Amino acid sequence: MTNLINQTAAALAGLLADGSVSSVDVTRAHLDHIDAVDPDVHAFLHVARDAALATAARVDARRAAGEKLGPLAGVPIAIKDVLATHDMPTTSGSKILEGWIPPYDATVVRRIRAADLIPLGKTNMDEFAMGSSTEHSAYGPTHNPWDLDRIPGGSGGGSAAAVAAFEAPLALGSDTGGSIRQPAAVTGSVGVKPTYGGVSRYGAIALASSLDQVGPVTRTVLDAALLHDVIGGHDPLDSTSLTDAWPSMAAAAQAGLKDGALTGVRIGVIKELNGAGFQAGVKQRFEETLALLSAAGAIVSEVSAPNFEYAVSAYYLILPAEASSNLARFDSVRFGIRVNPEDGPLTSERVMAATRDAGFGDEVKRRIILGTYALSAGYYDAYYGSAQKVRTLIQRDFTAAFDKVDLLVSPTAPTTAFKFGEKMDDPMAMYLNDITTIPANLAGIPGMSLPMGLAPEDGLPVGLQVMAPARADARLYTFGAAVEQLLEAHWGHTLLSRAPALANTEMFATEGGAV
């Protein structure tokens, strides 16, 4: 039988549609692979084996009865644990929500169920999506499938590792400052942060409401587009949801596969995201990719975004400020754990404080305290108010850049995957890691990361970030699919086919070497 786990979602959809395979077969193959490799990778916090097989059997029965199903019907998917699921625990990576089963589904979860995708389980993440490595998960870190001693990125390291380790062809992520794109970069997978408001946030446990955006995590650009088409579009349950009529992202991706798709496309290289602090192999692969783009007919030029220098600072004021108010809902009354203080009277206030001390990890406490500080009377104007002004300046930088070019590019992350523990004792070093991805969230524009090779010095994946103007998500998919095709033609294979074999798996090439 065809190897089912290393197929793209688009290929699986084709095999399911023409009856070559059943959804039960496809789902079981992925569940078996999860059993084999997840003890090492730890991408999943919860695996819903029985429910997944039952759902797959129902989809197969409906297909057999001649029912017309959606394009991804029967294809398995992993769900980041930040998204509410009525039939699976939802913890957001935090002890404070251990075992919580929400009474409702997030809108994106409802939509993937309505489109007959098969939920496999919930993926690991930094607690409340605060982090760039999954080391801040209360349930232990996820390991990078390329090197189990290294981080898979964060906060959505579980979703990225799940697709990179072939445990799922598709996953859902959320991106507040890079939590979809940076894990994609360091695991050799694809991730998209849609335009703010393009995908519903209803049922996504809020980190920073003006920055959070749900999006696809996949192995190919076309798969991301297919998933985007399922989850995107207006949702009346999210007051920040855009009412736009969106074009088909899958059609946009397919347009990128046609000859000449890169001819005359104006690409801007952001000067401020291409300098000091970037690993040599990251810069090298980026320069090589730009050369390939030029050779394919794209017009590459340099653009300046002078205020990006202030983006990390603005972000680490706005995010903690919003997070400190969002996380006030964890009050030991309506959901989650309740912990009584060791001594003294049992008042609601003291029980709440004891619960939050026991239930929140160090990074969450750090950001809540920082946010409380930034919003305090006397500091508000200097910190939070100034950060909001920087946000305006960054939007203006993007507007000026997009007057000159169609798309902006940079490396997705300054380095390849770092080792566990390397940045845990230095919060600012961890925060600075997000310098490339944060500007898109501050401005609300869409961004994508796709693989652009392996760094020669460590053999680890490097990601290309592409950004488009707000609402121009389709442009991202057209360009992304074209670049992916160009790079894979240049290499002669996909990047992930060069990932080392994991325990009990022998179907992947282990030779390889630098791409």
Added chain:
Amino acid sequence: MSEITAEQVAHLANLARIDLSSAEIDRLTVELGQIVDSVAKVAEVATPDVPATSHPMPLTNVFRDDVVVPSLTVDQALSGAPDRAGDKFRVPAILDEE
């Protein structure tokens, strides 16, 4: 250098309702000082002529029709509560004895 003190962190922790240990307060005082020193650079370019942006894609007056729609049942709403009494959340005393 920022002027953040341990007393200030203890006050913030109280406002944020997190019962931090004194060791946590000491560590956070140092870390917070470093972070605040670093992020304070936003003030360099945040001049009075620049308007603030609170939201990346501004929308106004997002309303729905004023009609009853299905909502959570009482049991669903209480399903995640650590404690309940009948149809209500049960909580510890709101007022202390002082």
